Amino acid sequence: MADSRRSFIKKAAAGGAVIAFNSTFSGLTAANYRRISGANNLIRVAVIGCNSRGASMAGTFAWQPGTEVKYICDVEEKALMKGITGVSGVTGKEPMAVKDFRSVLNDRDLDALYIAMPDHWHAPATIMGCAAGKHVYVEKPLSHNPEEGELVIKAADKYRTIVQIGTQRRSWPVLAQGMNELKNGIIGRVYMAKAWYANTRGPIGVGKFVPVPAGLDYELWQGPAPRKPFRDNLIHYNWHWFWHWGTGEALNNGTHHIDIIRWGLGLDYPSRVSSTGGRYHYSDDWEVPDTQVITWEVPGITITWEGRSCNGGLIDNRSHGVIFYGELGALHTGDNSYIVFDNKNKLVKEVKSDVIISESLNTTSPGEALDALHVKDFLDNIRNNRKPLADAQNGHKSALWLHLGNISQRTGRSLSTDPSNGHILGDKEAEALWSREYEKGWQPVV
Numbered sequence: 001m002a003d004s005r006r007s008f009i010k011k012a013a014a015g016g017a018v019i020a021f022n023s024t025f026s027g028l029t030a031a032n033y034r035r036i037s038g039a040n041n042l043i044r045v046a047v048i049g050c051n052s053r054g055a056s057m058a059g060t061f062a063w064q065p066g067t068e069v070k071y072i073c074d075v076e077e078k079a080l081m082k083g084i085t086g087v088s089g090v091t092g093k094e095p096m097a098v099k100d101f102r103s104v105l106n107d108r109d110l111d112a113l114y115i116a117m118p119d120h121w122h123a124p125a126t127i128m129g130c131a132a133g134k135h136v137y138v139e140k141p142l143s144h145n146p147e148e149g150e151l152v153i154k155a156a157d158k159y160r161t162i163v164q165i166g167t168q169r170r171s172w173p174v175l176a177q178g179m180n181e182l183k184n185g186i187i188g189r190v191y192m193a194k195a196w197y198a199n200t201r202g203p204i205g206v207g208k209f210v211p212v213p214a215g216l217d218y219e220l221w222q223g224p225a226p227r228k229p230f231r232d233n234l235i236h237y238n239w240h241w242f243w244h245w246g247t248g249e250a251l252n253n254g255t256h257h258i259d260i261i262r263w264g265l266g267l268d269y270p271s272r273v274s275s276t277g278g279r280y281h282y283s284d285d286w287e288v289p290d291t292q293v294i295t296w297e298v299p300g301i302t303i304t305w306e307g308r309s310c311n312g313g314l315i316d317n318r319s320h321g322v323i324f325y326g327e328l329g330a331l332h333t334g335d336n337s338y339i340v341f342d343n344k345n346k347l348v349k350e351v352k353s354d355v356i357i358s359e360s361l362n363t364t365s366p367g368e369a370l371d372a373l374h375v376k377d378f379l380d381n382i383r384n385n386r387k388p389l390a391d392a393q394n395g396h397k398s399a400l401w402l403h404l405g406n407i408s409q410r411t412g413r414s415l416s417t418d419p420s421n422g423h424i425l426g427d428k429e430a431e432a433l434w435s436r437e438y439e440k441g442w443q444p445v446v
Contacts, residue, residue, distance in 0.1 A: 043111045043379055046071035046134075048101045048125065050083030051236050053139065054116035058086035058095075060371045061114060064379055070110060073101035077215035100220060101125065105132035112382060115139060120245045123148035124224045124444045126163060130155040131446075137378045139166040140259075141251040142395035146403045146422070147435040149396030154446040156392045164378045164388040165395030167259045169335075171374040174353040178331060178338030179264045186340055186349075187326030190265060195257030195305045197249060197320040200312040201290070203282035204238045207231035224442040233285060241286040243410075248288030249307040250402040253320065259390075259398040260322045260333060261303055268397055269422035270296035270303075273404040274414035281310035294405035298419070305405070335370070397422070407433045 047058040047069055054074070062069045072083035072095045080097045088094045098104055101113075105128060113129040115122060115138040123143045129136045130152075142165050143149040156163040169175050182190070212218040212230045221235070222228070225245055240246040261267070277292030290309040295302065312319060316332060324331045329342040336353040374390070381388045400422045407430050408415050416425045424430045438444075 041066050041383060042068055043382055044068045044070040044109055045112045045114055046073055046098075046101060046104050046110055047083055047087075047095075047114045047116070048073040049079075049116035049118075049121075050074045050086070051076065051079040052082075052116075054114070055079070055082035055086040057114060057116060057371060057375070058083045059090050060375050062087045062090040063372065064375060067379060069095045070107075071096050071098050071101075071104045073098045073104065075099060075217040075220045099217060102128065105129065105134065111135060112137065112378075118221075118239050118245050119247050119251070120144045120225045121223050123152050124442065126152050127155045127444045127446060130159040130161045130163065133159060133161065135162040135164075135378075135382050137164045137166065137375070138395075140255045140395065141247055141399040141402070142392065143399050143403070144245075144247060145434065145436050146396075146400050148444065149392075149399055149403075151444055151446050153392045153396055158446060162378070162381050162385075162388060163392040163395070164374075164381065165390045165392070165398075166374070167256060167390045167395065167398065168370045168374040169256060169260055170263065170388075170390040170394075171377045172336070172353075172370055173373075174336060174351055175260070175333060175338065177351065178333055179260075181338075181340070182264045182324060182331055183266070186328075187324060187331050188328035189300075190324050190326040191301055192325040193261045193265065193301065193303045193322065194325075195254070195261060195303075195320075195322045196307070196315050197253040197257065197305075198308045198312045198314065199249075199310070199319065201309045203284045204233045204241060204286055205284050207233035207285050222439065224438050224444070226437055226439050231285075238286075241288050243287050246288065247402070248292070248406060249290070249309045250288075250292060250294065250305070250405055251399060254294075254305050254307055254402050254405075255398055257305060257320065257322050258303075258401045259394070261324075262394070262398055262401070264322075264324060265301065267298055267301075269419050270298050270401065270404070270417055271419045272297040272414060272416055273401075273408050275405045275409035277307075277409060288406075289409060292405070292409065294402070294408070296401060296405075305402075 043066060045061050047054055050072055058069055061067055069087045072080055074080045074083060084094050084097060104110055112135040115125050117125055119141060122138050126136045126138045142152055152163060209229045210232045218230050240252050273296050275292060275294045277289035279286050279290050281290050292307045294305045318334060322333045329340060329348060332339045338351055340349040342348055404415060404417060411430050415427060415430055418425055
């Protein structure tokens with residue numbers, strides 16, 4: 001792992017992702033360099049949630065100059081070990097392991113939190129961090145429901161903390177170049193945009209209620225969510241497919257795509273939302289759609305997202321992506337490129353990055369290069385007291401688009417929304433899904 005990260009650092013450094021290890025630093029190890037460069041401007045971070053994504057990101061944070069991963073936090077002993085290994089493999093030192101992240105919030109030397117917990121924890125943990133004066137990098141989606149996103153915005157403003165969302169593509173320079181070209185009219189006036197995500201996820205079966213596994217604090221894992229008995233098909237990943245804890249494929253992966261569309265078109269909120277789909281592929285405990293098409297309307301533009309969790313058929317030869325359609329042609333985006341065609345499908349322009357990222361279908365782990373760019377941006381924002389590109393407002397807006405799609409799906413009808421704030425208009429049943437019930441004593445408050 002350490003060798004692959006060193007290789008990445010050398011490649012990414014040439015593109016400005018990190019400071020290059022050139023002849024000036026010959027004879028120094030990466031760890032020595034980090035200590036020298038960051039001695040007077042050290043940012044100490046707690047990584048919360050380490051089973052998969054968090055363990056990888058722990059190493060990504062540890063690689064950054066002037067940064068120390070001081071704590072690894074998780075409710076499961078095995079996950080704690082993964083996080084410790086992710087850091088020690090980079091630095092040679094083990095961070096402190098903590099089960100309950102709340103115990104580190106009073107550490108005055110701790111500057112920031114990285115949150116990779118299940119969706120039902122994202123906003124409550126972020127709000128707790130802000131209230132404790134910590135800056136927060138939280139994975140997408142920002143919230144489990146729309147109200148939580150609004151609360152996070154209030155918390156960031158009230159406590160004057162930086163909140164950055166894990167929509168990494170905001171920090172991807174080639175994509176940023178493509179978005180600038182889009183805004184500058186390379187395909188003329190845009191009247192349609194479509195996004196998609198396809199995977200081949202298997203069934204999750206019918207869960208059995210069983211004793212909580214040794215080493216897992218299930219009470220703390222549930223946290224803000226009302227208590228339910230433990231089932232054997234829930235942890236570690238399948239919670240995504242239950243409304244009680246997760247938000248479905250729409251927010252699991254669709255958030256990235258809608259964030260790109262909003263970014264490229266400068267959109268805030270839609271005026272109408274509709275969704276169709278269902279759990280079609282298997283008969284099991286999976287509650288959210290495995291097939292879903294969401295359509296949003298804004299003045300002069302139609303936007304769609306297609307999600308297929310259990311059918312990996314490609315669109316545009318890719319498992320996920322975004323296409324903008326304009327009067328003069330179309331702009332296609334990928335993780336490390338964008339392509340422009342005219343209206344007769346003739347290639348006009350193709351731009352690729354020389355930084356190689358993961359080919360994985362799972363866009364929640366888009367590769368070390370993209371992660372490092374976004375992490376570096378977060379740390380630079382802290383040092384310079386600068387508003388992130390992927391700030392709480394943008395995180396809320398992008399998540400809200402998908403939340404509204406899910407609410408339309410769950411109510412079985414289209415929704416009219418206030419284009420000034422995204423709130424649902426004239427539908428009490430749909431409005432009831434704007435928030436959720438919380439376990440007593442756990443409701444987030446700002």
